[in-house]
Amino acid sequence: MTRLFVDTWAASYGASFEGGDGPTSPSTAKVETDPEVPAGDWHPIVAPAGVHTPDLVLLVDGVQRVDGTLSTEEDDGTSFPGLAASYAAGVVRCDLARGAAELAGAQVARALFTASPSVGDVTAGQVRYAVHKVDGSGELSKLHASVQGPLTALEVEISGTARTDGDLLVVDGPLRGRRHLPRTIGYIKKQDKQYLPPALTLVVTALIPGQRSPIFKQGTAWGCWSWYLRLPGASGAPWSGIVRVECSPDLSIEQAVELANLSLVTLPRFASTSYKDPRAPQNLIPIAGLERRLRALLGDPRLLHRALTLAAVRL
Template sequence: MRFAVDGWDPGYGSTFEVDDELDAAAANVRLEVERAVADWGPVRPAAPPVPPGRVLFVDGVRRIEARAWIDDPPDLLTGTAPASTATEAICASYAAGVVCCTGVRAHLERSRALRGLFTVAEHAESIRTSAGTYTAHLAERRPQQPLAAALSRALQNQLAEIELEVAAGARATAPDDDDLLVVDGPLSGRTALPRAIGYIKSHHSAYLPPDLHAQVGRLQAGERTPVFRIGDGWARYSWYLRLPGAPGAPWAGIVRIECAPDLPVAGVIELATLTQAVLPRFASAEYKDTRAPQNLYPIAGLERELRRRLGDQRLLYRALRVAAAQ
């Protein structure tokens, strides 16, 4: 029997998880962007393009500090009597930052950490504690959507906002055209950022037809697929790239990259070629990272630093309990 073990820590899931409801047909994929379907095959690294002077890596982290219950207003129940029902909410900390890598060094360009209270209770107010203020954010609950999903989405939206803020701020410190911005995760909501790519480490959708999908698992280190266009709700160009790493499962080391849909095709292809030259040098090794090689070294380091800046979870929980008692 031949088999391979996924190199990722099981706590992070698998590197490839297919969602049967999101297939190529549902995603409205246009394959013939760079090549005709008949000519699809691995795109080998071309002559190395001029590397950007700076590569900026953007990422964010989030952590739920406590689940809270917000009493419903007494006047909606029994007049002046104490409330007998409550609405669940979450108290969370979240942070985003940018690591700047040049040819000789890497440093934290900027970061920002916030705390928030996420709830569907319209009368909710910010919670002030000795460890900081949890600013109230009203979550939108959609029909048939679980409350937990609505709260998580509201938290993720706030995290995306500060990711965009720190990315724009990093660009403002050196307003030139000689950089590449790598956003950890989909580029949704951030396509207006120039020279930006979305970097997707795990795969939940099979965007390509079965025969072309199989080609992805046969890519060699540094090779990519031709560019294709995805148009399911929000459009973007995309391609798959294999990073260097130890042999393993067919999709080990495969990442999907996407960029803005308003770029000219020639510019997209140039950007795809650039990723082949730039990203492999940041690929992590198994003995250093359980999500190797997809979890790039700058992103892994940024995640550790941002989690440190969130503060001690036990102290934050205690501060929330004290504030609730008061």
């Protein structure tokens, strides 16, 4: 008999997985499935009895917003598009020993992304957009991706100021340029790529809360050790509540297993609930609060757009 499930994610956010019954878009990454458990013996894994949550968990995230699109008129008659963007990064320190959480740091930056060879910084009222030159023609559709690099650098900077010995750093999203950070895991809450063959995918969809998959290795330019786990509060659908976690490929398999087990006893403590968060349970409670705070710090988009318009007229 066919079973029907309703995704716990609100429909306005798409789905927590892509495709009809899970991620169907195949990944081009070369995957090794045997580092921890031979592929033929894959099974759900629970954390050993001696694994405990760290006393301090840091969760870092960033947000970005386009404040306005611009264009230049060069002396030779050519024109280049520009993107004025605000972005912010912050870190939440969760002291699990005391049961307390606090904002450990936050920082806002603004930049004008363009390939124009002549444009300089733009001052819009009390706000300055530092010019950030991009390579190539600077097509507007590609300028949005240019924000990610500076945002990642800001996340690295802000999380570095908050770290202490023995903590665990959770990055909301892939690690990208943060693979060198110690005791750090990337947290990917939306699944859109199929990394595993069907037989091993069945092990993932059979997970229950408190279980993870064996570790596999992704061999791309952003290669990593990776594993899946299921959070509590899922709807029961095959991919509901499934998240992918990753850590640096420079670690040994023993170190990766240690982080995988730590994630298994730590991340479920922060899972959100559907009546409070439309992206439950994957949108972790500290991350949701941090995102709200950071978006507030970006300022009023209408005032910034108006200031940009006036600045362009003056120029």
